[in-house]
Amino acid sequence: MSTNNHQTQLKGFIESVKAKQPHEEEFLQAVEEVAEFILPFIEENPKYKKAKLLERMVEPERAVLFRVPWLDDKNEIQINKGFRVQFNSALGLYKGGLRFHPSVNLSILKFLGFEQIFKNSLTGLPLGGGKGGSDFDPKGKSNEEVMRFCQSFMTELFRHIGSETDIPAGDIGVGAREVGYMFGQYKRLTNEFTGTFTGKGVKWGGSLLRTEATGYGLLYFVKEMMQHNGDSLEGKTVVISGSGNVAQYACEKAIEMGAKVVTLSDSDGYIYDKDGITHEKLEFVKELKNEKRARIKEYTKQYPSAKFFGDKRPWEVKCDVALPCATQNELEEEGAKALVKNGCKLVAEGANMPTTTEAIHIFEKNDILYAPGKASNAGGVATSGLEMTQNSLRLSWTKEKVDEELKAIMRKIHDQCVEYGKENNNVNYLKGANIAGFVRVADAMIEQGVV
Numbered sequence: 001m002s003t004n005n006h007q008t009q010l011k012g013f014i015e016s017v018k019a020k021q022p023h024e025e026e027f028l029q030a031v032e033e034v035a036e037f038i039l040p041f042i043e044e045n046p047k048y049k050k051a052k053l054l055e056r057m058v059e060p061e062r063a064v065l066f067r068v069p070w071l072d073d074k075n076e077i078q079i080n081k082g083f084r085v086q087f088n089s090a091l092g093l094y095k096g097g098l099r100f101h102p103s104v105n106l107s108i109l110k111f112l113g114f115e116q117i118f119k120n121s122l123t124g125l126p127l128g129g130g131k132g133g134s135d136f137d138p139k140g141k142s143n144e145e146v147m148r149f150c151q152s153f154m155t156e157l158f159r160h161i162g163s164e165t166d167i168p169a170g171d172i173g174v175g176a177r178e179v180g181y182m183f184g185q186y187k188r189l190t191n192e193f194t195g196t197f198t199g200k201g202v203k204w205g206g207s208l209l210r211t212e213a214t215g216y217g218l219l220y221f222v223k224e225m226m227q228h229n230g231d232s233l234e235g236k237t238v239v240i241s242g243s244g245n246v247a248q249y250a251c252e253k254a255i256e257m258g259a260k261v262v263t264l265s266d267s268d269g270y271i272y273d274k275d276g277i278t279h280e281k282l283e284f285v286k287e288l289k290n291e292k293r294a295r296i297k298e299y300t301k302q303y304p305s306a307k308f309f310g311d312k313r314p315w316e317v318k319c320d321v322a323l324p325c326a327t328q329n330e331l332e333e334e335g336a337k338a339l340v341k342n343g344c345k346l347v348a349e350g351a352n353m354p355t356t357t358e359a360i361h362i363f364e365k366n367d368i369l370y371a372p373g374k375a376s377n378a379g380g381v382a383t384s385g386l387e388m389t390q391n392s393l394r395l396s397w398t399k400e401k402v403d404e405e406l407k408a409i410m411r412k413i414h415d416q417c418v419e420y421g422k423e424n425n426n427v428n429y430l431k432g433a434n435i436a437g438f439v440r441v442a443d444a445m446i447e448q449g450v451v
């Protein structure tokens with residue numbers, strides 16, 4: 001099929017998906033990113049065409065929407081929306097995080113759930129894809145308010161999840177505190193202590209290194225990419241966005257690997273530390289964000305040689321490697337152009353879909369190595385899979401054992417991207433990740449019949 005015919009086919013497919021959910025912009029963006037590579041692949045492999053696999057994959061198996069009422073500290077009733085999208089169970093039970101953020105809606109959760117299907121497939125573990133959350137904003141709430149919200153959220157969600165059905169984890173706004181409150185309520189409602197959550201506290205069933213896994217895994221993936229190009233991270237300047245879970249541990253591992261990390265950010269802006277963020281400075285950031293729940297600009301009070309740039313993103317800073325680790329669509333065309341102009345050579349996503357389609361095309365045109373989150377941030381869910389294994393075996397592995405498994409999984413994901421994404425002498429990681437992720441799910445769906 002010619003390129004023109006591919007474009008027409010892609011347009012037709014996206015139009016048909018759009019007709020069913022015209023306002024779900026983020027979901028349509030995620031579908032288009034996958035379809036661009038999968039439709040031509042299906043054309044070359046007709047067994048997938050007859051089974052209408054992509055058409056089936058874009059419909060979630062189930063999505064629940066529910067009311068979450070709770071009492072704030074003034075004893076006033078608050079009402080939020082709760083969601084769980086159980087997207088695809090061809091490879092295993094539904095697995096994917098919960099996000100608490102005011103921007104959460106069905107489109108965002110469908111995009112995240114759809115991405116999760118391919119990501120989970122790439123890990124090689126028996127995990128289906130799902131995602132959930134609420135438009136609740138934990139920012140500025142007391143611990144008691146967060147607990148009451150989590151308990152109310154779980155009072156409905158518990159009937160839809162379970163250790164053999166659907167196992168949630170954290171995401172934006174859902175960390176150790178929220179997972180603890182939700183697990184506590186789940187246990188109380190079901191009278192069962194089962195591994196129905198990952199990201200649990202290590203004293204009560206959690207895996208060592210789960211907290212670090214997404215950020216560490218991202219850097220293991222970057223290491224593989226660089227090695228494949230005969231290079232290393234040693235001495236490279238790295239720009240990171242975000243200052244939450246993924247950003248913190250990406251920063252930690254990058255420093256360990258000998259890179260100089262010069263930025264972190266939050267939704268107010270970014271800090272630039274020309275001397276580089278050290279382990280000691282990072283400990284300060286962890287306390288600032290995880291304990292005090294304060295803003296990243298406080299960093300400049302503690303370290304006055306650093307500068308804060310309000311309402312800006314860090315892509316204008318000169319670097320060799322850029323790691324977007326905050327949220328979707330945070331790296332747009334303008335940021336991509338600035339990175340190219342300043343000599344950036346590699347972009348790897350810690351966040352889910354942080355790069356817009358236009359920005360991806362700029363990287364492609366300029367031969368920038370670009371890794372999509374479904375490959376490069378899969379270390380989190382992979383370690384969740386390892387947590388589930390440990391729960392089933394009723395034992396806990398050492399940090400070293402989990403780290404070795406994580407490294408091996410990231411290496412395998414990289415190998416699959418190379419296998420399916422080879423183009424002349426280069427690797428198209430986006431193509432590789434999409435096709436490799438698709439094949440495993442597609443084969444399972446064919447074997448399981450039209451369900």
Ligand code: NDP
Pocket residue numbers: 170171172173174175214242243244245246247265266267268325326327328330350351352377378380381
């Ligand atoms: P956290 O809640 O720990 O941190 C999120 C960070 O992103 C914060 O610094 C936050 O700043 C910033 N942020 C959130 N929304 C926006 C926005 N609209 N504009 C600018 N900055 C924003 O979340 P995680 O670190 O867990 O998640 C970050 C990303 O990584 C998400 O895309 C998530 O889906 C993805 N991811 C997470 C995994 C995990 O294991 N946690 C696994 C795989 C992917 P502020 O404090 O101002 O809100």
